[in-house]
Every structure is written in structure tokens, then in C-alpha cells.
Amino acid sequence: KAGVTQTPRYLIKTRGQQVTLSCSPISGHRSVSWYQQTPGQGLQFLFEYFSETQRNKGNFPGRFSGRQFSNSRSEMNVSTLELGDSALYLCASSLGRDKYNEQFFGPGTRLTVL
């Protein structure tokens, strides 16, 4: 069974631009969560999608948004990029929304904002 895939793997943008990242979960998994990882803040939860609906949101500004499609694929968008948005963006896939669900991470998208 294929794992979680994320595209693109690397991205370089300039301040003020916007970016869209894509995530395809493991086949059969319906929940997708997004995390941001930086050296200073570690891994932080961005948001969670299930059945095309955002179910939970972390403490990030409204410039960070996302959506989920009927095939469970998800995208996240960051508008008006800031230097501090440079990070590894990770997508995690799980079967459902039970607290016992195990989450499996994709390889991540490394975003650099210049």
C-alpha cells in the first residue's frame, strides 16, 4: 500500500507570494492533518480535515487555510508569505477521527521564503 505523498517536495518563494501544497493520504484513510515544523517551535498542529470539513484548527493566522476533496486529498494554502513561514510542512493521514487513530506522515514539503 502506498504511503502518504506530498507535492511539491521543495519550494522557494518570496515574501508576499502565496503557495499551495498538496497531500494525498494513504488509500482508505479519510482524515488529513497538517503540521508545521521549524527548528525554533518544533512540530505544531495547523488543522485537521475529515469528510471535506475542517474539524480542528491550530493557533495560526488566517493566512493559513486548507481544504479537503471528496477523494480525501487535501491542499493547504499560505497567502502573503512571510520569512517566518519558512518551514517543513507535513501532512499526516489516518483512518478516521478517533483519538486512538495512528497518524502516518508524508515526506513533507520544504518551503523557503526569501
Place this chain on the structure above:
Amino acid sequence: QKEVEQNSGPLSVPEGAIASLNCTYSDRVSQSFFWYRQYSGKSPELIMSIYSNGDKEDGRFTAQLNKASQYVSLLIRDSQPSDSATYLCAVNPDYGGATNKLIFGTGTLLAVQP
């Protein structure tokens, strides 16, 4: 107080020894706990999940949970140089509803010396 705390390390152990990694969490209602391994430049990889007090073994790995003390640990027996990585403790805070949100510690860097 951080919600999930880990000693950042580095924890240095000789090859063949037992490595003991510790994690404490602040939210007493947390029900599910996960250990991830992250190699430098890679995404987190799920090693173990644990939900009940006591020990859970999987190969060379043993997770231990003590909810009364709000403490979870990971033991790695017969440590190998290939185990050298950052180990992340993650907790599902379970704020009264189904969620896949995980709160991560900052990770412990393990170095296994040949």
C-alpha cells in the same frame, strides 16, 4: 508550562545498551500517546502507540505509560547506530471530542556510539 516535555539531549549510549527516552505531559485527560522517530532531513515515522497504563512491547522497543504520573517512556534495547535519530513524543489531548490533533514534544536526540 509546556504541554509535552522531553529532554532535548543528546542522549549518548554505546551500541548494544538500552536507551531510555522520557516524556511528561500536562493534560491529565490525555488518552493516547505516540512515539515517532525522525532522522535528520526526513519526516517523522511512527514507532509505537500506547493507550493503557503499563508496558507495550514491539521488537526492540517498549513503551511505558503511567497516567497517574503523567509520564510516558520509550526503551530501546540492543541499541544500534541506525537508531541514532530524534525521538518525538506526541499526545492526543482529547479535548472532549474526537480529534486527530497531536501535541508534540521538542524531541530527544539519541546518539548510539559504535
